Amino acid sequence: MANSSVENIDVRPVNKKENRALFKKREKIQPKKARGNFRRLKWIIMGVTLAIYYITPWIRWDRGDSGPDQAVLIDLARERFYFFFIELWPQEVYYITGLLILAAISLFLVTSLFGRAWCGYSCPQTVWTDLFIFVERMIEGDRNARLRLDKAPMSVSKLVKRIAKHSIWIIIGVLTGGAWIFYFADAPTLLRDLFTFEAPIIAYSSVAVLTATTYVFGGLMREQVCTYMCPWPRIQGAMVDEDTLTVTYHSGRGEPRGPHKKGEPWTDRGHCIDCNQCVAVCPMGIDIRDGLQLECITCALCIDACNDVMDKVDLPRGLIGYDTHAGQFDSNPERKLDIRFIRSRTIAYGLILALVGAVMLFTLLNRSVLDVNVIRDRNPLFVTLSDGSIRNGYTVKILNKIHETRQFQIEVEGLKNAQAWIESGPPVGLPMIVTVPADALSSYKLFISAPAENLPSKTLDIDVVVTDFKSNERDIQETSFKGPEK
Amino acid sequence: MSNKVEKDEFSGTDTTGHEWDGIKELDTPMPRWWLWTMYASIIWAIGYWIVMPAWPLISSHTAGFLGYSSRGSLEQELADATAAHAEDRNALVTMELSAVKNNSQLYQFALRGGKSAFAVNCSQCHGSGAQGAPGFPNLNDDDWLWGGDVDAIYETIKYGIRSDHDDTRIGEMPAFLTDEMLTKEQINDVAEYVLSLSAEREDTAAVDRGQEVFMENCASCHGDKAKGGRDFGAPNLTDAIWFYGKDKDIILRTISRGRNNVMPAWVDRLDDATIRQLALYVHSLGGGE
Numbered sequence: 001m002a003n004s005s006v007e008n009i010d011v012r013p014v015n016k017k018e019n020r021a022l023f024k025k026r027e028k029i030q031p032k033k034a035r036g037n038f039r040r041l042k043w044i045i046m047g048v049t050l051a052i053y054y055i056t057p058w059i060r061w062d063r064g065d066s067g068p069d070q071a072v073l074i075d076l077a078r079e080r081f082y083f084f085f086i087e088l089w090p091q092e093v094y095y096i097t098g099l100l101i102l103a104a105i106s107l108f109l110v111t112s113l114f115g116r117a118w119c120g121y122s123c124p125q126t127v128w129t130d131l132f133i134f135v136e137r138m139i140e141g142d143r144n145a146r147l148r149l150d151k152a153p154m155s156v157s158k159l160v161k162r163i164a165k166h167s168i169w170i171i172i173g174v175l176t177g178g179a180w181i182f183y184f185a186d187a188p189t190l191l192r193d194l195f196t197f198e199a200p201i202i203a204y205s206s207v208a209v210l211t212a213t214t215y216v217f218g219g220l221m222r223e224q225v226c227t228y229m230c231p232w233p234r235i236q237g238a239m240v241d242e243d244t245l246t247v248t249y250h251s252g253r254g255e256p257r258g259p260h261k262k263g264e265p266w267t268d269r270g271h272c273i274d275c276n277q278c279v280a281v282c283p284m285g286i287d288i289r290d291g292l293q294l295e296c297i298t299c300a301l302c303i304d305a306c307n308d309v310m311d312k313v314d315l316p317r318g319l320i321g322y323d324t325h326a327g328q329f330d331s332n333p334e335r336k337l338d339i340r341f342i343r344s345r346t347i348a349y350g351l352i353l354a355l356v357g358a359v360m361l362f363t364l365l366n367r368s369v370l371d372v373n374v375i376r377d378r379n380p381l382f383v384t385l386s387d388g389s390i391r392n393g394y395t396v397k398i399l400n401k402i403h404e405t406r407q408f409q410i411e412v413e414g415l416k417n418a419q420a421w422i423e424s425g426p427p428v429g430l431p432m433i434v435t436v437p438a439d440a441l442s443s444y445k446l447f448i449s450a451p452a453e454n455l456p457s458k459t460l461d462i463d464v465v466v467t468d469f470k471s472n473e474r475d476i477q478e479t480s481f482k483g484p485e486k
Numbered sequence: 487m488s489n490k491v492e493k494d495e496f497s498g499t500d501t502t503g504h505e506w507d508g509i510k511e512l513d514t515p516m517p518r519w520w521l522w523t524m525y526a527s528i529i530w531a532i533g534y535w536i537v538m539p540a541w542p543l544i545s546s547h548t549a550g551f552l553g554y555s556s557r558g559s560l561e562q563e564l565a566d567a568t569a570a571h572a573e574d575r576n577a578l579v580t581m582e583l584s585a586v587k588n589n590s591q592l593y594q595f596a597l598r599g600g601k602s603a604f605a606v607n608c609s610q611c612h613g614s615g616a617q618g619a620p621g622f623p624n625l626n627d628d629d630w631l632w633g634g635d636v637d638a639i640y641e642t643i644k645y646g647i648r649s650d651h652d653d654t655r656i657g658e659m660p661a662f663l664t665d666e667m668l669t670k671e672q673i674n675d676v677a678e679y680v681l682s683l684s685a686e687r688e689d690t691a692a693v694d695r696g697q698e699v700f701m702e703n704c705a706s707c708h709g710d711k712a713k714g715g716r717d718f719g720a721p722n723l724t725d726a727i728w729f730y731g732k733d734k735d736i737i738l739r740t741i742s743r744g745r746n747n748v749m750p751a752w753v754d755r756l757d758d759a760t761i762r763q764l765a766l767y768v769h770s771l772g773g774g775e
Binding site for chain 1: 613614615616617624626627628629722725726727770772773
């Protein structure tokens with residue numbers, strides 16, 4: 001070995017240009033364990049994100065008798081989305097659109113600042129793959145042990161290891177799919193129903209499908225999901241510019257690379273000792289020294305691996321590190337990062353983010369808890385009554401979006417001597433009073449009649465005004481009153 | 487051309503022997519999985535012929551061992567839908583019609599069923615919005631020939647009007663001219679009188695003469711004040727609603743030749759639950775009493 005303290009690893013990146021072929025089979029990647037700050041950061045992020053995912057459905061939130069006490073719940077049967085103090089009805093799905101816009105722009109902003117930080121640290125594919133690799137390492141050992149095991153003929157101990165690994169993977173898959181369904185029903189009830197086989201079929205099939213996808217994506221497909229299935233690597237090129245901070249091999253400092261014997265001078269050569277540690281730890285199986293590439297998810301594990309090596313050969317850290325595209329040719333090991341966070345691109349993303357966020361916040365804070373729809377009958381358009389007066393029919397839908405029963409007053413403006421009644425029955429006159437149960441939609445058939453001589457023309461614009469007795473919240477709906485040709 | 491199969495030197499694949507301008511066609515085999523999928527499809531098709539309706543014969547078709555037919559499956563679905571509502575339908579036929587309204591869930595069930603049954607069975611004459619047409623009453627308004635409470639509507643739908651059912655509602659508007667009960671002049675006077683009940687008429691002498699004729703010939707059914715009579719289905723002649731139209735010509739024709747149109751009895755065509763749904767639906771249209 002060239003340097004006693006650094007192992008030189010025989011590993012080839014999977015995406016070398018010379019190896020490429022249209023129908024090439026996948027080369028299995030057995031990433032080596034990395035140690036360092038970024039590895040630690042990734043463990044912490046994995047813990048936090050998985051905790052959020054598993055714990056969220058179990059958080060309780062009091063909404064009184066008429067709402068569920070689960071903080072985050074997508075109630076498909078009752079058509080509600082609950083998120084702590086926010087409750088959305090299906091017609092307010094545009095909030096979700098706003099949320100998706102915010103998520104997309106945030107992703108753009110983060111990518112233009114820090115490259116694919118989302119991919120490297122918090123994407124579920126990365127988190128679960130990391131978890132699956134962790135399980136694999138616990139059972140089968142690190143890279144070299146796994147490579148040996150792959151080559152070894154089938155034996156009892158190999159079989160036991162394989163079964164143990166796949167079983168734990170499947171258990172993780174079941175837990176993943178299992179946690180998912182708790183977002184769609186009351187978690188404690190559903191958990192009990194799941195074990196007493198009283199849960200709906202869709203719950204079991206969702207768990208089965210998500211178990212399968214987790215197992216296949218995290219255990220079997222891994223980097224292929226990122227490279228071949230995900231559109232984001234293709235988009236990143238448009239988001240990244242010369243000021244973007246991303247995982248960079250400082251080729252100016254590293255090249256020309258070559259093996260290095262302890263005690264040899266560092267003159268006339270680069271700092272890269274070509275130990276291939278950075279390639280061995282890469283979960284994508286690539287060589288960061290080839291530059292920024294489509295496959296790189298910027299997980300930063302190569303930084304940890306290289307820093308380790310630099311420590312051993314007594315060179316400053318950071319041969320591979322976060323830097324801008326421009327910085328990779330700088331040969332100074334003590335290079336100071338000079339990052340321009342404020343650029344036209346980040347300002348634009350920031351402004352859009354602030355704008356959409358402000359609009360969302362404004363609409364959410366001013367969200368009406370009363371929604372009224374008035375639909376006039378089209379068939380027949382009007383009815384002549386025996387005393388010669390004209391009657392029109394309307395369907396009035398009142399949405400009471402709070403968890404209290406409310407009384408509303410219905411008035412009609414713009415029509416003289418109007419009579420009104422709900423369903424059939426004697427005219428009750430206006431204003432009329434209706435009661436809408438908590439968190440519910442009530443639909444009323446409203447009939448309005450007026451003497452024919454009060455209609456100046458064929459069509460009269462009228463307003464149906466619905467007022468909350470207590471809060472005086474008003475909703476005015478424009479509609480029309482029709483009669484025969486004059 | 488020799489019988490020896492030529493191999494392409496680059497790919498190592500056989501060629502088909504076809505050549506165009508120096509370009510040779512390779513004899514690349516179909517992928518194995520594709521071939522097997524085709525064989526599997528052939529086997530599936532043969533099985534399908536045996537168990538499902540498949541081949542046309544001269545007057546029918548091979549029925550298949552499973553005995554499936556799309557008509558049969560539709561009938562099954564309809565029967566299943568009716569069976570699924572059996573509880574509500576039973577509740578509907580055992581309950582007083584006027585009490586259904588107090589049971590909100592059952593009432594909504596009745597209205598929806600009634601709306602759909604109306605579209606299928608009634609809209610041809612009464613219109614899709616139950617708005618009626620000359621000779622076919624508008625069911626939205628508050629003017630009822632035979633009564634507008636839900637039980638009266640139920641009976642009308644069940645037994646019909648001048649239908650061939652024994653319990654039908656019956657009443658007759660005679661043909662006063664055709665049967666030589668009144669002269670043309672008298673009929674003109676009565677028409678003037680009837681029109682004067684809801685609008686000013688110029689020929690007051692004719693109106694006065696018409697009133698006398700009316701009292702003798704018409705009041706027995708339409709009433710002394712021409713307010714109509716529900717026992718005979720005689721319309722109220724003083725209101726703003728006209729069964730056939732408010733033009734004098736139409737009124738003259740009605741008196742001269744009579745009117746005896748028919749509403750069929752539905753008791754033999756629809757089940758009781760559906761008739762009750764229809765009654766409740768018609769009653770809910772705005773004019774129900």
